[in-house]
Structure formats: structure tokens, C-alpha cells
Amino acid sequence: MFTGLIQEKGKIIRLHHSSKGIQLTCQVSATLLAQIKIGDSIAVDGACLTCISKKGRQFTVDIMPETFKRTCLSQKHVGDTVNIEPAMSASSRFEGHIVTGHIDIQTRLLAKKNLENALILTFLYPKGHEGEIIPQGSVAINGVSLTVVSCDEKGFTVSLIPHSRQGTNLGHLRLGDTVNIETDILGKYIKAQLNGERRAYV
Numbered sequence: 437m438f439t440g441l442i443q444e445k446g447k448i449i450r451l452h453h454s455s456k457g458i459q460l461t462c463q464v465s466a467t468l469l470a471q472i473k474i475g476d477s478i479a480v481d482g483a484c485l486t487c488i489s490k491k492g493r494q495f496t497v498d499i500m501p502e503t504f505k506r507t508c509l510s511q512k513h514v515g516d517t518v519n520i521e522p523a524m525s526a527s528s529r530f531e532g533h534i535v536t537g538h539i540d541i542q543t544r545l546l547a548k549k550n551l552e553n554a555l556i557l558t559f560l561y562p563k564g565h566e567g568e569i570i571p572q573g574s575v576a577i578n579g580v581s582l583t584v585v586s587c588d589e590k591g592f593t594v595s596l597i598p599h600s601r602q603g604t605n606l607g608h609l610r611l612g613d614t615v616n617i618e619t620d621i622l623g624k625y626i627k628a629q630l631n632g633e634r635r636a637y638v
Contacts, residue, residue: 437524438479439532440574440581442604444468446480446520448512449494458499460485460509464520466493477523477537481605482579482616483507484523484537507539508578508614517605519579532581533574539616540565545609546591555596555607559615561589567627568619576618580604 446462462480472478472495476487485497504510512518524530540562547558559577561569569575569592573584582594601607609615 438484438521438535438537438579439524439528439530440521440535440576440579441532442519442521442580444520445517445603445605448514448516448518450496451512451514458501458504459488459496460499460512461494461496462518462520463494468520468522469493469495471522479519479521479523479535479537479579481507481509481512481518482535482537482576482618483509483539503539506542507616508542511614517608519604521579533576534621535576535579535581535618536621537579538618540568540619541617542614543617544614545611548609548611551595553598555601556585556593557596557606557609558591558593559617561587561591562617565617565619568623570623573623574620576616578605578615579618580606 444465446464449463450461452459469490472487474487474489477484478487483503487495488498489496499509543560543562545557546560549556569584569587571584571586575582575584580600585593585595596606
């Protein structure tokens, strides 16, 4: 489990495709790497992956084809930055919101503007996820826990404080860029239960 509070931005050093699968190698600080053991879960742009090796300031993860296809990791290149968060420990403070690291869908940036010290980002509302992104609700974008400012059937808007803008890769997004979206797990369970009740009485 994760909180959506990014510890730092990592840099993609290697993205290797072979008949055995896909491996991604990232460079991070020595301080962050010291927290990660082989076999640990780590969120890369919000996708929960497993550390299979580490050396120097780099760690490597395996990516399943389904994960690669479902997330914007498929559009990354060597030199790109990704948001990094190690899994939450049982003794950690719980901040942000409950983030599982299971990406629901990708969407793209529609608009971007500055408002005083805030960066306002508007994204296309993902089809098939109606009711899962609501005003004042939580959403994870590239693994970043954010509060939804507003939304309608076309799009939803979030606001970044300077710390989030500088400490994540969201501040570097360009119009049309795609991002990973994980909607609030509590909302998904409630929606599933309500849909189940409707089906039960049909």
C-alpha cells in the first residue's frame, strides 16, 4: 500500500525488452535506495512494481506486459523522470490517501494554467469510471495523491502547490501528455456494491 506522497523523482536509466519480459532501471538518491530491499514493492509513476536488484544508486524492476500496456510506462524513454514512492511501512504516519498502486486507466492533459502559487491541471475524464472521480475526492495521478477541485463529464481539475509541482513530474507535463490514473479505492468498492444491488433486483 502507498500514500500518494512522492519521496522523489527518479530518472530512467534503462528500459530493456527481451523475450523474457520488460525491465526498467531507475536512478534515485542513495538515501531513498537505502530504504528499498530486493523484493520490496515500489511505486513508479503510481504503478506498484517489485525491486529485483539494486546497485549503486540504481534499482531495477520487472514489468509485466499487461502493466506495461495499461500504464504510461509504455511511453517512457531513457532520461525521463518518474515519481517514486516506496511502500508504506506499518509504523509510518498515514497521509495522502489509500493508494494501491494498481493503475485503472490512462488519460491525457487538456489544459494547464498558473493561478497565483498554484498550477491548475485539467485532464480528460476517463470513460467507464464515472462516479469514481468526484469534487473534493481523492485521485492518484502518476502516483501523486491529489484532491479533485472540480469535474464534469468532459474533464476533471486538480491544483498543485509549489512543493508538488517541483517534487513530482506533474509540473513538467505538456498538453496532450498521458498520465496514470488510480481512482479512490473506497469509491470503487461503493460503486461496485451499488451496481451489484441493481443487478440483483433486475
